[in-house]
Amino acid sequence: MQIDPKQQELLRMLPGVDRIMEHCRRENAIKDTPKSVLLAAARAVITDMRKDILDRNKPVTEDGLFDPYILQRVKAHVKKSMTFNLKRVINATGVVVHTNLGRSILAPDAIENIITVSGCYSNLEFDLSKGERGSRYSAVEDILCEISGAEAAMVVNNNAGAVLLCLETIVQANPARKEVLISRGELVEIGGAFRIPDVMAKSGGILKEVGATNRTHLKDYRDAICDKTALLLKVHTSNYRIVGFTSAVALPEMVALSREFDLLTMEDLGSGSFIDFSQYGMRKEPTVQETVATGVDVVTFSGDKLLGGPQAGIILGKKALLDKIKKNPLTRALRIDKLTLAALETTLRYYRDPARACEQLPTLNMLTIPYQAIAAKAQQLADLLETINDQRLEIQLLDRSSRAGGGAMPLQDIPSRCLGLLIKGLSANYIENYLRKYAPPIIGRIESDIFMLDLRTVQQDELNIIKIAFTNMLKEAGNEPE
Ligand SMILES: *Cc1c(COP(=O)(O)O)cnc(C)c1O
Numbered sequence: 001m002q003i004d005p006k007q008q009e010l011l012r013m014l015p016g017v018d019r020i021m022e023h024c025r026r027e028n029a030i031k032d033t034p035k036s037v038l039l040a041a042a043r044a045v046i047t048d049m050r051k052d053i054l055d056r057n058k059p060v061t062e063d064g065l066f067d068p069y070i071l072q073r074v075k076a077h078v079k080k081s082m083t084f085n086l087k088r089v090i091n092a093t094g095v096v097v098h099t100n101l102g103r104s105i106l107a108p109d110a111i112e113n114i115i116t117v118s119g120c121y122s123n124l125e126f127d128l129s130k131g132e133r134g135s136r137y138s139a140v141e142d143i144l145c146e147i148s149g150a151e152a153a154m155v156v157n158n159n160a161g162a163v164l165l166c167l168e169t170i171v172q173a174n175p176a177r178k179e180v181l182i183s184r185g186e187l188v189e190i191g192g193a194f195r196i197p198d199v200m201a202k203s204g205g206i207l208k209e210v211g212a213t214n215r216t217h218l219k220d221y222r223d224a225i226c227d228k229t230a231l232l233l234k235v236h237t238s239n240y241r242i243v244g245f246t247s248a249v250a251l252p253e254m255v256a257l258s259r260e261f262d263l264l265t266m267e268d269l270g271s272g273s274f275i276d277f278s279q280y281g282m283r284k285e286p287t288v289q290e291t292v293a294t295g296v297d298v299v300t301f302s303g304d305k306l307l308g309g310p311q312a313g314i315i316l317g318k319k320a321l322l323d324k325i326k327k328n329p330l331t332r333a334l335r336i337d338k339l340t341l342a343a344l345e346t347t348l349r350y351y352r353d354p355a356r357a358c359e360q361l362p363t364l365n366m367l368t369i370p371y372q373a374i375a376a377k378a379q380q381l382a383d384l385l386e387t388i389n390d391q392r393l394e395i396q397l398l399d400r401s402s403r404a405g406g407g408a409m410p411l412q413d414i415p416s417r418c419l420g421l422l423i424k425g426l427s428a429n430y431i432e433n434y435l436r437k438y439a440p441p442i443i444g445r446i447e448s449d450i451f452m453l454d455l456r457t458v459q460q461d462e463l464n465i466i467k468i469a470f471t472n473m474l475k476e477a478g479n480e481p482e
Contacts, residue, residue, distance in 0.1 A: 003054070007053055010053045010060055011050065014049055014050060014053075015046070015070060016046075017039065017042045017046065019067075020042040020045070020070060020074060021039070023067055023071050023074075024042070024074065027075070029075060030074070030078050033078050033082065037078055037082065038074070040077075040081065041074045041077035041078045044077055045070060045077060048073070049070070049073075083439075087440065087441075089440055089441040089442070090440055090441065090459075091457040091458070092442055092444040092453040092455070092458050092466075093443055093445055093454060094400070094401075094402030094403065094418070094454025094455075094456045094457055095404075095457065096363055096366045096367050096402065096403075096405055096406075096456065096457055097271075097305050097306065097363060097404060097405040098405050098406075098457075099405065101443065103304040103305060103311070103405075103406055104304045104307070104308045104310075104362070104363040105362045105363070106308075106309070106310065106343055106346075106362070107346065107347065107350070107360050107361050107362060110342075110343040111343070112346075113345070113346045114342050114343050117341075117342040118338070118342075122338060122342075124136060124139075124341070136341070137153070137154045137155060137326070139341050139344075139345050140153065140344055140345050140348060141153045143345065143348045143349060144314065144316060147289070147351045147352065148289055148316050149292050149293060150299075151317065151318050152318065152319040152322035153315065153316050154315050154322060154325065154326055154331075155303070155312050155314050155336050155341070156312070156313040156335060156336055157311070157335065157340075158302065158303075158311050158312065158313045159268070159270070159300055159301055159302040159313040159314075160190075160194045160199070160313070161313050162300035162301075162313030162314065162315050162334075163313075164199050164203055165313075165315070165325060165328060165330050165334055166266060166298050166315060166325060167180065167200065167203035167205050167231075167233075168203040168204060168205075168330055169324050169325045169328045170205075170264055170266070170321075171204050171205035171206075171230050171231070172203075174230065177227075177228055177229060177230040178204065178228065179208045179226070179228045179229045179230060179231075180200060180206065180207055180230060180231045180232075180233050181208050181210050181221055181229060181231070181232050181233065182207060182208070182210070182232075182233045182234075182235065183209075183210055183211045183220075183248060183249070184209045184210065184211050184212055184213050184216065185211065185213050185215075185237065185242050185248060186235040186236075186248075188235050188236075188237060188240075190238065191239070196268075205230070205231075206228075208224055210224045213242065214245055214247075215245065215246060215247040216247065216248055216249055217247060217249065218249050218253050218254075218257060220249075221254065221257055225257075225261050229261070229263055230263065230264065231263060231264045231265070232254045232257065232258045232263060232264070232265045232266075233265075233266050233267075233268070234254060234266070234268070235267070235268045236267070236268060236269050236270040236271070238271060251267055251291065251294045251296060252294045255294050255295045255296055258297075259295075264297040264298070264321070265296050266296065266297060266299070266317075267298075267299045267300075268299075268300050268301075269291060269299055269300065269301040270302065270305070271301060271302060271305040271306040271404075272299075272300075272301020272302060273285070273287055273288065273307065274287055274289060274354065274357070275306075275354055275357065275358060275364060277367070277368075277409070280368045282404075282409055282412050282414070285409065288301065288316070292316055296317065297321050298315060298318070298321055299315075299316050300313060300314065300315050300316075301313075301314055302314070302406070303340075303344055303347075305406035306363065306404070306406065307347065308347060308357075308362065308364050309343060309344050309347035309348070309361075310339075310340045310343040310344055312336055312344050313334070347361065366456055367404060367414070369456065371415050371417065374416050374417045374455050377417075377455045377460070377463070378397055378417040378418065378455040379397065380463060381419055381453070381458075381463050381466060381467075382395050382397055382419060384464065385419075385421075385467055387467075388467065388470060388474065390474045391424075392423050392424040392474065392477075393422075393424075393470065394421070394422040394424075395419060395421060396419070396421075396450070397417065397418075397419065398417070398418045398452070399415065399417060399418075400416055400417075400418045400447070401413035401414055402414045402416040402454055402456040402457070414456070416454055416455070417454075417456075418453060419455065420447075420450040420452050421450070421451050421452070421453065423474065423477070425477065426473075426477055427449075428449050428450055428451040429446070431473070432444060432445075432446055434469075434473050435451075435473070438472075440465065442465070442469055
């Protein structure tokens with residue numbers, strides 16, 4: 001690359017690390033920052049500035065090399081490396097169980113229980129009545145059996161782990177029986193690395209597909225059963241639905257068939273809910289209790305999807321099978337941690353009273369909140385934004401739909417109220433980008449070139465933060481040259 005004399009001169013003027021560090025020591029705002037952070041920032045800024053000088057599209061002037069300007073850039077670097085990488089965001093997408101935004105948020109007393117258990121010793125694996133070693137699962141086993149009707153229960157790190165653990169236990173129990181029958185319509189990929197055929201391979205099971213993509217009949221399972229069959233597996237088609245000319249075999253029929261041949265049946269419910277959402281106008285899905293009542297040998301589901309708790313994999317089923325699963329050495333690799341257990345126990349107790357669960361668990365509350373309440377919140381935010389009193393801001397109140405997310409009820413549009421926000425001189429992309437990088441980040445969506453906030457997932461105490469963000473955005477935009 002050709003470096004012209006002007007560039008050469010600018011490069012010579014670049015300050016060294018020592019000089020920048022000297023400035024930092026005199027700067028109140030950062031002088032107490034750990035030295036390693038300051039050094040890294042100084043080096044990064046020098047590298048960036050060298051790049052700027054060599055980039056002909058970024059004309060750098062001598063002004064840009066003044067110490068105050070450099071110090072400004074160092075401070076920005078320091079600020080970035082001193083803030084947490086994992087942080088709170090405001091979810092204005094309307095997707096309640098948003099996997100990228102942390103899925104479920106916990107009820108306040110679940111959070112409180114996490115604080116208690118993390119700040120003190122606990123009886124995590126200590127039986128207080130006997131004074132001897134206890135089971136980690138005992139904290140949630142009874143409540144899970146109580147609310148689900150299952151004979152036995154256990155919990156692991158997440159549902160993917162639960163599925164792997166159950167399959168592994170079942171197919172490794174008998175070397176002659178490793179085949180697992182599954183409908184071709186249920187070979188699910190959840191996203192990321194979770195694909196049923198891959199999990200099956202990892203467990204040592206041999207996947208045997210039955211039926212066709214759109215239609216599977218009981219006869220297809222029956223015809224596929226042989227002396228190598230171990231299990232009939234049903235997987236909830238969480239994130240898609242096969243519509244049109246379709247047919248699937250209901251779980252009770254699969255359970256009856258497996259009994260006939262002395263085999264096991266398992267269902268991966270995915271989201272798994274104790275609440276029947278059809279009473280809130282959504283599509284009927286079998287609840288956890290209904291699934292357990294079919295007599296299925298084992299069922300698994302997530303703790304942080306429709307259950308509204310922490311990340312966990314919940315396993316319910318027959319005692320004899322669960323006893324084997326609990327003895328599988330894999331449980332140690334997949335084990336649930338104590339903070340999760342504290343939050344899970346608190347969350348599960350709400351289900352003793354389903355109406356209270358829908359009110360108090362944020363995930364359920366956001367899913368079942370009446371449209372009118374969302375509309376009122378939207379109006380409240382619109383009024384708040386009006387008080388910024390800036391002619392450039394146009395606020396529209398729009399009827400749109402939210403999604404449950406987390407691979408639950410994939411095609412279910414839930415009526416919601418949104419704010420469409422237009423700012424003269426700023427594109428929807430600019431607004432989206434500005435708010436995404438705001439502290440705290442505010443995540444909305446763009447629909448037909450309009451930036452949109454769905455109020456279903458926005459909490460009451462976040463309305464004012466959104467107002468301040470827009471105030472700042474408008475102020476900064478005003479400072480830009482036209
Ligand atoms: C979400 C889901 C999983 C994975 O659950 P995690 O808790 O995310 O590990 C597995 N199976 C189905 C059907 C799902 O919907």
